[in-house]
Amino acid sequence: MENTIDLAESITAAKCSENLSSVEDAIYVIGGKWKLKIIIVLQESGNIRFNELQRNIRGISARVLSNELKDLELNGFVKRVVHAEQTPVVVEYISTDYSRTLRNVIIALSDWGKMHKRNIRTEAFLSQ
Amino acid sequence: MENTIDLAESITAAKCSENLSSVEDAIYVIGGKWKLKIIIVLQESGNIRFNELQRNIRGISARVLSNELKDLELNGFVKRVVHAEQTPVVVEYISTDYSRTLRNVIIALSDWGKMHKRNIRTEAFLSQ
DNA sequence: CAGGATCCAAGATGATACTG
DNA sequence: CAGTATCATCTTGGATCCTG
Numbered sequence: 001m002e003n004t005i006d007l008a009e010s011i012t013a014a015k016c017s018e019n020l021s022s023v024e025d026a027i028y029v030i031g032g033k034w035k036l037k038i039i040i041v042l043q044e045s046g047n048i049r050f051n052e053l054q055r056n057i058r059g060i061s062a063r064v065l066s067n068e069l070k071d072l073e074l075n076g077f078v079k080r081v082v083h084a085e086q087t088p089v090v091v092e093y094i095s096t097d098y099s100r101t102l103r104n105v106i107i108a109l110s111d112w113g114k115m116h117k118r119n120i121r122t123e124a125f126l127s128q
Numbered sequence: 129m130e131n132t133i134d135l136a137e138s139i140t141a142a143k144c145s146e147n148l149s150s151v152e153d154a155i156y157v158i159g160g161k162w163k164l165k166i167i168i169v170l171q172e173s174g175n176i177r178f179n180e181l182q183r184n185i186r187g188i189s190a191r192v193l194s195n196e197l198k199d200l201e202l203n204g205f206v207k208r209v210v211h212a213e214q215t216p217v218v219v220e221y222i223s224t225d226y227s228r229t230l231r232n233v234i235i236a237l238s239d240w241g242k243m244h245k246r247n248i249r250t251e252a253f254l255s256q
Numbered sequence: 257c258a259g260g261a262t263c264c265a266a267g268a269t270g271a272t273a274c275t276g
Numbered sequence: 277c278a279g280t281a282t283c284a285t286c287t288t289g290g291a292t293c294c295t296g
Contacts, residue, residue: 050277
């Protein structure tokens, strides 16, 4: 009986850590308060400049946005395009093909967020 | 022409903020380094005690785990069950039905994480 | 075992000013 | 416009000790 329990536990642990480590990897790269939001705005606006990007993401400071963009560029989600022919220099950010692999993640999160918001409202109504 | 551009931009902005705000809501509730991991372990182990939970989530401290669990309980993802009949008191945590609504989110993140890991390895290989 | 209390170090962030 | 630099602040997190 002891053995059965131990075996069951270690199988659970194995399944666990498999799923867990993949999600862990994902969170490591696209987790945090801003990354996904930036990626979404970038995907939906095609190409966009720094200040407009900042205006579209409520609450982000220039410094944080700048750092996040560098990070996203390193990981291949964003391309930074400099139009040197103009003065002052125009810089545009565009999303990459790779960022589009996040489609399902974004849809799942968006759907869940919508559902949850409705749910919260209902709860608030019920508790009155 | 100016008008066309303005219209296009505001439509983009509207779509943007819709998707964005839903994802924002989701991230607000289940974002952060630990929440989803805890939920996954909880779902896959049925019921589990504090210290075992801590052992299953590499790197989390007791204090942080404790805080996260309170948060998750408030939001309806976790149920805390106290078996007062035993001494010392046994406390078990179990996932709720509501936490199962995160299924698609977890699958999407897990799939993407797997894909990304493979991708990273390939890149590392290519750049040698 | 299941956590709470406390202290401290480190990182994240906001505000502001500045530059090419 | 597209950021960078600096400082003050606030939050987080780890480590440790403690208790019912």
